[in-house]
Amino acid sequence: MTMQAAIPSGGEGLEEVHEVPANTTPALFVLHLAGIAFSSLSHRENLIGSMITGFKRREK
Numbered sequence: 001m002t003m004q005a006a007i008p009s010g011g012e013g014l015e016e017v018h019e020v021p022a023n024t025t026p027a028l029f030v031l032h033l034a035g036i037a038f039s040s041l042s043h044r045e046n047l048i049g050s051m052i053t054g055f056k057r058r059e060k
Helices: 012-043 047-053
Strands: none
Touching: 012 047
8 A cells, every 4th residue: 555545636635634623613613602601600700791892890
């Protein structure tokens, strides 16, 4: 078996390599949003508002 037989010819190999990050990016995006929502609720902070305005409520 030669190295060329193990690697798909043309752009097929690059397409396969590109598919993994392209398919995992939306899942990571959803996990990130879920983490923001969880953190906001558990700490009772408006993290999205803080990201937009740049200001955060002071600790009491």
